[in-house]
Amino acid sequence: MGEVIYDVSRFTDYDIYLFREGNHLRLHEKLGSHGMTVDGIDGTYFAVWAPDAQNVSVIGDFNGWGPDSHHLRLKDNACGIWEGFISTASRGAHYKYHIASKYNSYRVDKGDPFAFYCETPPQTASIVWDLGYEWNDAEWMEKRQRYNSLNSPFAIYEVHLGSWRRVPEENNRSLTYREIAEHLAGYIKDTGFTHVEFLPLMEHPFYGSWGYQTSQYFAPTSRYGTPQDLMYLIDYLHQHDIGVIMDWVPSHFPGDEHGLVYFDGTYLYEHADTRKGFHPDWNSYIFNYGRNEVRGFLISSALFWLENYHIDALRIDAVASMLYLDYSRTHGEWIPNGHGGRENLEAVDFIRRLNRAAYEKHQIQTIAEESTAWPMVTRPTFTGGLGFGMKWNMGWMHDMLEYLSKDPIYRKYHHNNLTFSIWYAFTENFVLPLSHDEVVYGKGSLIGKMPGDDWQKFANLRLLLGYMYAHPGKKLLFMGGEFGQWREWNHDESLNWHLLQYTPHQQIRRWVGELNHFYRKEPSLHELDFEAGGFEWIDCNDWEHSVISFIRKGKSSDIMLAVCNFTPVPRYNYRIGVPAGGFWKEVLNSDAQEYGGTGHGNFGGVEAEPIPFHGRHHSLSLTLPPLGIIFFKKEA
Numbered sequence: 001m002g003e004v005i006y007d008v009s010r011f012t013d014y015d016i017y018l019f020r021e022g023n024h025l026r027l028h029e030k031l032g033s034h035g036m037t038v039d040g041i042d043g044t045y046f047a048v049w050a051p052d053a054q055n056v057s058v059i060g061d062f063n064g065w066g067p068d069s070h071h072l073r074l075k076d077n078a079c080g081i082w083e084g085f086i087s088t089a090s091r092g093a094h095y096k097y098h099i100a101s102k103y104n105s106y107r108v109d110k111g112d113p114f115a116f117y118c119e120t121p122p123q124t125a126s127i128v129w130d131l132g133y134e135w136n137d138a139e140w141m142e143k144r145q146r147y148n149s150l151n152s153p154f155a156i157y158e159v160h161l162g163s164w165r166r167v168p169e170e171n172n173r174s175l176t177y178r179e180i181a182e183h184l185a186g187y188i189k190d191t192g193f194t195h196v197e198f199l200p201l202m203e204h205p206f207y208g209s210w211g212y213q214t215s216q217y218f219a220p221t222s223r224y225g226t227p228q229d230l231m232y233l234i235d236y237l238h239q240h241d242i243g244v245i246m247d248w249v250p251s252h253f254p255g256d257e258h259g260l261v262y263f264d265g266t267y268l269y270e271h272a273d274t275r276k277g278f279h280p281d282w283n284s285y286i287f288n289y290g291r292n293e294v295r296g297f298l299i300s301s302a303l304f305w306l307e308n309y310h311i312d313a314l315r316i317d318a319v320a321s322m323l324y325l326d327y328s329r330t331h332g333e334w335i336p337n338g339h340g341g342r343e344n345l346e347a348v349d350f351i352r353r354l355n356r357a358a359y360e361k362h363q364i365q366t367i368a369e370e371s372t373a374w375p376m377v378t379r380p381t382f383t384g385g386l387g388f389g390m391k392w393n394m395g396w397m398h399d400m401l402e403y404l405s406k407d408p409i410y411r412k413y414h415h416n417n418l419t420f421s422i423w424y425a426f427t428e429n430f431v432l433p434l435s436h437d438e439v440v441y442g443k444g445s446l447i448g449k450m451p452g453d454d455w456q457k458f459a460n461l462r463l464l465l466g467y468m469y470a471h472p473g474k475k476l477l478f479m480g481g482e483f484g485q486w487r488e489w490n491h492d493e494s495l496n497w498h499l500l501q502y503t504p505h506q507q508i509r510r511w512v513g514e515l516n517h518f519y520r521k522e523p524s525l526h527e528l529d530f531e532a533g534g535f536e537w538i539d540c541n542d543w544e545h546s547v548i549s550f551i552r553k554g555k556s557s558d559i560m561l562a563v564c565n566f567t568p569v570p571r572y573n574y575r576i577g578v579p580a581g582g583f584w585k586e587v588l589n590s591d592a593q594e595y596g597g598t599g600h601g602n603f604g605g606v607e608a609e610p611i612p613f614h615g616r617h618h619s620l621s622l623t624l625p626p627l628g629i630i631f632f633k634k635e636a
Contacts, residue, residue: 008038008085009075010045016079022292025357027300028218031081032114033128035091043087044128046072046095048112049293050264051080054102059109060095060125062088067098094125096258101265108265111216111258113297118203120222124258131308133231137238141310145363147194147243148312150389150429151555153526154474155516156245157193157482158435159184160210161201161224164479166494177229181236188242191482191509192516195243197315199436201230202248205256210436210491211247212317213254213284217301220309234310243312245367246305250298250354251318252284261285269294275335279321281328289322290346299354306362313365314358316388320371322347348386355387365389367431378429393430393473396421401438404464407451408546408567408627415543418566421471422535429530430473434464434481439489446481447508448488456568458484458504459597459627462511462590463564466629469515470552470562472529483509507596514595518588518631523554538563538576539614547624549576560587561632563624570600571624577614583607584620584632591625600625605632 010030011019018024036045046058056072063069072082089095096109111118115126146152162174165183175183188196200211203219211221220230234244253269255261260269270285271277277286288294305311321327326334326342337345358366368388370377379385403417411418439445450460461484468475480495483505487496499505519525528534538549538561546566551559561584565571578584585605591597606620613619624630 008036008045009083010034010047011075011079011081011083016076016081019081019296020079020292022295024296025299025303027296028114028116028304032112032116032218033089033095033126035128035130036085038085038087041087042090043085044089044093045083045085046089046097046112047081047083048072048097048114049079049081050097050099050268052102052266052268053080053082053099053264055100056082057098058084058086058089058095059098060089060093062086062090062093062095089128091128091130093128094119095128096125099264103265106262106265108257108262110263113217113260113263115216115219117227118216118219118222121203121205121207124205124256126219129227131227133228133235135231135235135310137235137310140238140241144243144312147241148363148365150530151527153194153520154390154431155193155519156195156197156431156474156476157188157191158197158199158433158476158478160199160436160479160489160491162207163489163491163494165497168494172494174224177225177233180224181233184233185237185240185242188237189240191513192520193242194516194520195245195312196237197245197313197476198247200247200249200317205254205259208491209254212249213252213282214249215254215256215259217297218304231309238310244310245313245315245365246309246311247317248302248305248314249317250287250302250350251316251322252279252282252286254284269297273335275329275333276325279328280333281321288346289344289350295350295353298350299357302354302358306358306364311364313367313389315367315369316351317369319351319368319377320374322351323370323372323374351386351388352381356381359387359389367391369394375427388429390429390431390474392433392435392476393421393425393428394433395424396430396471396473397433397435397438400464400467401449404460404566405449405451411546411566412543415546418546418548419540422537422540425472425535426530426532431476432468432471432473433476434468434478435476436478436489439478439480443488445485445488446478447484448486452568454504455596456627458508459568459591461508462595462597463566463627463629465512465515466588466590467562467564469519469525470550470560470564470629470631472535472552474526474529475519477512482512504596507594511590511595514588522558522560522633523556524552524558524560525554527554528552536579538578545571547571547574551579559634561634562629563622563632564629565624565626568626570598570626571622574622574624575611575613575619576622577612577616577619578608578634579616579618580634581608581610581618583635585635586630587633588631589625589628590630591628597625597628600628601630605635
């Protein structure tokens with residue numbers, strides 16, 4: 001039997017007090033496994049929350065996985081924390097908690113909810129590990145407030161790490177965290193994105209969930225390496241001035257036996273009533289946001305990634321499913337709140353606490369994937385908002401993809417899809433997402449949604465991307481969309497990088513690169529993304545020709561004019577009103593030949609004429625390229 005020293009604890013009375021009231025936000029420093037030296041003896045301290053356990057022991061490769069070797073001690077009945085020091089367990093040891101419940105003779109082997117590292121699935125053991133790493137991103141961390149400001153450009157490249165690029169010579173394996181670092185950083189720099197957003201990298205049992213069925217909230221997936229390897233990747237990206245956004249899933253968790261579900265023979269992390277505790281869409285379990293200890297667990301996880309992994313922003317998945325008690329449920333399948341409503345008041349309180357804690361000490365952003373019209377998602381909590389920094393604009397995405405999927409001859413009958421987003425564009429701080437969700441499950445690739453022959457497909461894609469960069473809001477593009485991948489995304493395969501040997505795919509990537517660098521360089525395209533003063537329609541009513549024109553403004557006097565033609569018919573001598581006379585330089589044109597276009601344009605720019613139009617004293621007579629967007633900048 002291995003030695004267990006019981007009179008060792010990392011918990012003070014104050015820790016227990018904070019834990020019980022849900023305000024201990026550094027639980028990962030107390031619970032879990034931690035290397036310690038006691039009376040000159042090296043070993044590992046273990047602590048786990050299991051208030052309805054009759055007995056808890058640590059089983060592992062250091063005791064032959066025997067449940068009778070190392071029993072933990074219950075610190076006190078009120079807090080339900082079991083703890084103990086094991087001298088024979090050291091860094092790298094594999095372990096689980098063997099839990100014997102007070103009820104129904106239930107016994108189970110559980111992974112550590114606070115483990116920093118785990119075995120690679122389908123193996124399920126936790127691993128004793130530390131988080132030691134020498135960071136080299138001090139320069140980034142000092143200036144990231146500027147990069148993360150709501151007035152700064154956000155051009156986000158969304159990445160599923162396991163399928164971005166694979167090694168076909170080695171059984172089609174994924175790149176490791178360290179292997180991908182140089183390739184990904186170089187590619188992002190070359191294409192001009194400001195941030196990379198990773199689909200969840202927390203440990204998850206089922207690879208096909210893309211990480212959205214998270215089982216370990218403090219451990220990166222070991223499929224690609226160790227915690228230090230992930231730190232190296234983030235460090236490397238920061239050293240190349242690339243921000244890192246991580247998807248994080250506090251909305252639900254899977255029902256794998258080794259995970260959080262029915263942890264101590266009771267519904268500890270989830271609700272007991274399936275009308276509140278089970279998610280019908282994903283066959284998963286919903287956190288009990290009203291339980292103090294669970295709330296502390298989740299907020300500790302969020303802060304853990306922000307602090308220990310230097311994450312610059314957390315994108316919170318499936319927020320709508322958290323906010324509504326009747327989400328994906330019919331009558332009789334949900335329980336109203338105390339006021340009889342459908343709002344999940346406990347989840348609302350949790351979200352507000354989470355955002356207050358995240359923003360209190362960190363120069364970061366939280367981004368909500370919220371698909372409904374819930375008000376004030378990105379407004380401060382003290383005004384009644386949820387406190388997020390930004391929110392995905394799902395409405396814009398759906399409207400634009402529906403509009404552009406139609407043959408141009410029918411687009412004039414759907415002009416409202418093109419313009420409606422501006423009516424609400426400044427009610428929240430929006431990100432415009434062309435995300436992974438739109439290129440899976442038979443939806444086809446981004447370019448595959450476009451109508452017409454191949455030339456028109458590429459032209460439509462250039463136009464969609466150009467309009468996204470001209471439209472108020474931050475930008476997000478899922479990997480593969482930047483070079484026009486034909487096949488919809490498959491998480492088991494690499495992106496089709498071989499397509500870049502063909503000119504049209506090279507040209508669409510060049511266009512994305514130009515857009516990114518142009519967007520970053522021009523303050524008028526990003527400084528006032530979330531303020532109505534940064535946008536002004538010239539003409540949104542020419543539905544007959546499917547043409548729109550508008551102005552973007554920054555904090556200075558610079559003005560950017562964007563004109564979009566959503567038909568394959570060039571428009572000659574097309575007149576639009578402008579707010580000032582002088583020369584309007586054509587600064588970017590999606591129909592330029594280097595991007596695969598026909599070369600229609602305005603020979604570098606147009607002099608404004610004193611001809612009133614669109615309620616303005618001056619106007620321009622333009623050539624509008626087919627399926628194209630052109631940008632003009634007023635010269636001083």
